[in-house]
Amino acid sequence: xxxxxxxxxxxxxxxxxxxxxxxxxxxxxxxxxxxxxxxxxxxxxxxxxxxxxxxxxxxxxxxxxxxxxxxxxxxxxxxxxxxxxxxxxxxxxxxxxxxxxxxxxxxxxxxxxxxxxxxxxxxxxxxxxxxxxxxxxxxxxxxxxxxxxxxxxxxxxxxxxxxxxxxxxxxxxxxxxxxxxxxxxxxxxxxxxxxxxxxxxxxxxxxxxxxxxxxxxxxxxxxxxxxxxxxxxxxxxxxxxxxxxxxxxxxxxxxxxxxxxxxxxxxxxxxxxxxxxxxxxxxxxxxxxxxxxxxxxxxxxxxxxxxxxxxxxxxxxxxxxxxxxxxxxxxxxxxxxxxxxxxxxxxxxxxxxxxxxxxxxxxxxxxxxxxxxxxxxxxxxxxxxxxxxxxxxxxxxxxxxxxxxxxxxxxxxxxxxxxxxxxxxxxxx
Numbered sequence: 001x002x003x004x005x006x007x008x009x010x011x012x013x014x015x016x017x018x019x020x021x022x023x024x025x026x027x028x029x030x031x032x033x034x035x036x037x038x039x040x041x042x043x044x045x046x047x048x049x050x051x052x053x054x055x056x057x058x059x060x061x062x063x064x065x066x067x068x069x070x071x072x073x074x075x076x077x078x079x080x081x082x083x084x085x086x087x088x089x090x091x092x093x094x095x096x097x098x099x100x101x102x103x104x105x106x107x108x109x110x111x112x113x114x115x116x117x118x119x120x121x122x123x124x125x126x127x128x129x130x131x132x133x134x135x136x137x138x139x140x141x142x143x144x145x146x147x148x149x150x151x152x153x154x155x156x157x158x159x160x161x162x163x164x165x166x167x168x169x170x171x172x173x174x175x176x177x178x179x180x181x182x183x184x185x186x187x188x189x190x191x192x193x194x195x196x197x198x199x200x201x202x203x204x205x206x207x208x209x210x211x212x213x214x215x216x217x218x219x220x221x222x223x224x225x226x227x228x229x230x231x232x233x234x235x236x237x238x239x240x241x242x243x244x245x246x247x248x249x250x251x252x253x254x255x256x257x258x259x260x261x262x263x264x265x266x267x268x269x270x271x272x273x274x275x276x277x278x279x280x281x282x283x284x285x286x287x288x289x290x291x292x293x294x295x296x297x298x299x300x301x302x303x304x305x306x307x308x309x310x311x312x313x314x315x316x317x318x319x320x321x322x323x324x325x326x327x328x329x330x331x332x333x334x335x336x337x338x339x340x341x342x343x344x345x346x347x348x349x350x351x352x353x354x355x356x357x358x359x360x361x362x363x364x365x366x367x368x369x370x371x372x373x374x375x376x377x378x379x380x381x382x383x384x385x386x387x388x389x390x391x392x393x394x395x396x397x398x399x400x401x402x403x404x405x406x407x408x409x410x411x412x413x414x415x416x417x418x419x420x421x422x423x424x425x426x427x428x429x
Contacts, residue, residue, distance in 0.1 A: 001056065001074055001075070001076060001077070002050070002051050002053065002074070002075045002076075002077045003071045003073075003074055004035075004049070004050055004051075004071065004072060004073045004074070004075060005068075005069050005070060005071050005072065006038075006047075006066050006067065006068050006069065006070050006072050007047070007068070008068055009038075009040050009045055009068065009337060013040045013068065013337070014067060014068055014115060015040070015065050015066060015067045015068065016038035016039060016040045016045070016065070016066060016068070016205075017038060017039045017040075017063065017064070017065050017066075017204050017205045018036060018037075018038055018060055018061060018062055018063065018064050018065075018066065019037040019038060019039050019044065019062060020036070020037045020062060021035075021036050021058060021061070021062075022034040022035055022036060022037070022046075023035060023036075023049075023055050023058075024055065024058075025055050025056070025057060025058060026054065026055060027054070027055045028052075028053070028054050028055075029049045029052065029053065029054075029055060029075065030049065030052050031048075031049060031050065031051055031052045032048045032049065033048060033049050034046050034047075034048055034049075035047050035048055035049040035073065036058075036072065036073070038066075039205045039206065039301075039333075040205065040337070043304070043335045043336055043337050043339070043340060044333040044334070044335070045336070045337070049073075049075065051075055051077040052077060053075040053076045053077035053078065054075065054076040055073065055074075055075060055076075056074040056075060056076050057073070057074045058072070058073050059071055059072045059073065060072070063202075065204065067113075067140070112129050112130055112132075112134075112141055113134070113136075113139055113140040113141065114129060114140060114141040114142075115140075118141055118142060118143050118145075118146060121143050121146050121147075122141075122146045125146060125147070125150045126150070127146050127149055127150050129141055129146070131149065132145050132146055132149045133145060133149070205301070205302070206299070206301050206302030206303070206304060207301065207302040209302075210302050210303050213363070213364060214361055216364050217361050217362050217363070217364040218361060220280070220364065221362050221364060221367075221399050221401070222399065222400040222401060223359075223361070223362060223397050223398075223399070223400070224397070224398055224400045224405065224408070225359045225360075225395055225396065225397045225398075226395070226396045226398070226405065226408035226409060226411075226412055227357060227393070227394065227395045227396075227412075228394050228412045228413070228415075228416055229391045229392065229393055229394065229416070230391070230392045230394055230415060230416040230419040230420060231380065231389050231390070231391060231392075231416075231419075231420045232256065232375060232390050232391070232392045232419050232420070233389045233390040234420070234421065234422055235256075235259060235419055235420070235421075235422050235425070236256070236375065236390050238422040239254055239256060239259065242254055246317065249317075250317075250321040250324070251317040251318060251319070251320035251321030251322075251323075251324065252317075252320070253320060253324055254316070254317070254320050255320065255323065256351075256372075256375065256392070257295065257323055257347065257349050257372070258316050258317075258319045258320035258323055259316060259419065259422075259425065260347060260349075260370070260372060260415075260419065261293050261295075261308065261311055261319050261323075261347065262311065262316050262319060262425065262429045263414075263415050263418040263419050263425060263429060264293060264311075264345065264347065264370060264415065265291045265293065265311045265312050265429065266414070266418060266425075266428060266429040267411050267414045267415055267418075268291055268344070268345060269291075269312065270410075270411075270414060271403075271407055271410060271411045271414075272287050273285075273287075273367070273402050273403040273407055274345060274367060274368040274398060274403060274407070274411055275287065275288050275291065275344050275345060276288060276367055276402060277365045277366065277367060278365075278367060278399060278401055278402050285402055288344045290309075290310070290312075290344065291310065291311045291312040291344060291345075292307045292308065292309045292310070292311070292342050292343050292344045292345075293307070293308050293311045293343070293344070293345050293346070293347060294306065294307045294308075294343035294345070294346040294347070294363060294366075295308065295323060295326065295327070295346070295347055295348075295349070296346060296347070296348035296349070297326065297327055297330035297331070297335075299330050299331060299333065299335075300331065301333070304330055304335055304340060305340060305343060305346055305363055306326040306329075306330060306335055306339040306340055307339060307340065307341065307342055307343040308322045308323070308326070309342065326339065343363065343366060344366065345366060345368060345369070345370075346360075346362075346363040346366060346369045346370070347369070347370045347371075347372065348360050348369060348370070348371050348372070349371075349372040350371065350372065350373065350374075351372050351373055351374040351375060351392075352374075354374055355373055355374060356373055356374065356376075356393060357371070357373045357393045357395055358371045358373060358395055359371070359395060359397060360395060360397050361397065362397055362398070362399060367398060367399040367402055367403065368396060368397065368398040368399065368403070369396075369397050369398075370394065370395070370396050370415075371394070371395035371396075371397070372392065372393070372394065373392065373393030373394070373395070374393070375390050375391065375392050376390070376391055377389070377390060377391075378390075378391045392419065394412055394415060394416070396408050396411060396412050
């Protein structure tokens with residue numbers, strides 16, 4: 001028997017949601033044939049079978065969440081029985097059945113299953129995480145476990161035992177948040193079902209990751225947004241002509257975003273603070289000497305930010321080809337974890353969907369993000385005359401801890417200058 005555990009799917013990925021099994025119990029599967037498709041909070045991944053054999057059992061069904069290291073399939077491969085998984089692994093179950101932890105106990109010599117943020121909370125509260133009683137899946141220590149341990153038995157006894165699991169989780173989170181953030185008082189949500197019919201959908205995978213990152217960004221980072229407008233009349237005329245000449249070639253669509261990415265890269269070279277990250281624990285600013293620009297892509301299942309690497313060394317046509325590839329794979333759910341890593345700056349373009357402007361939230365741990373609005377024909381004054389020009393709204397949200405308003409004004413002014421003159425853009429970027 002071969003017990004196949006959910007493998008490590010990338011840095012920071014601790015669990016995945018089952019989307020679809022490609023096999024059923026009793027089927028024969030070939031080595032490297034598709035076994036299961038899962039979705040992490042970063043991307044959808046198809047996992048192949050590590051061996052050839054007959055499927056003896058599968059752990060969980062579509063919609064179930066499994067942790068890295070848990071047994072997801074048992075395969076009869078004709079070899080001798082393999083060692084059983086650790087005590088904190090998960091017992092295989094019939095397809096569609098929930099995953100059942102084998103035991104809450106863990107080896108005193110092994111590492112405590114806990115997320116990095118939970119470990120940091122334990123250190124900040126002076127709690128030995130090895131002494132905390134876990135309540136999470138597969139014996140995982142949660143932030144609430146750490147908080148309850150720190151407050152002692154008195155806090156545990158005061159917990160409202162009459163609440164159901166969902167309400168209890170809300171109450172626990174509220175207590176955690178209130179203990180971590182001064183003056184924050186969070187009450188559990190009311191029972192909306194008392195007032196009418198409701199539909200409940202679990203917050204999972206990409207959407208859950210977006211929620212976590214946005215809360216982290218908006219609570220941790222002091223946001224400031226600088227807005228301006230770029231006259232892209234000449235650039236739009238050049239872009240449309242160039243698109244006709246490159247039709248059918250890779251990158252031939254030549255959207256405005258490709259030109260903006262090139263201008264942003266030039267701006268980042270001139271203003272290194274916006275191509276950095278701030279480490280609040282070490283109190284250090286990390287300046288990155290490479291330029292990897294992320295683009296926000298609406299996948300239908302949530303927002304992902306695939307990264308275009310080395311934008312300082314690529315032509316606008318090559319950047320355009322990368323945009324087409326990443327956007328297509330994002331919509332089809334074929335973005336890989338590696339495509340989402342290493343970004344230094346993000347651009348979100350809501351122009352195609354309408355709207356005059358936006359205030360984007362920073363993609364933490366980056367320190368700035370540029371929002372593009374809809375290009376519109378607007379009356380502007382040129383040489384004392386009112387003329388109609390094509391105007392692109394720009395919004396730069398930035399971390400005020402490492403950059404000031406003057407830095408943002410200079411950065412956006414540089415973008416406006418480059419986007420206003422295609423010749424300058426090509427010469428200087």
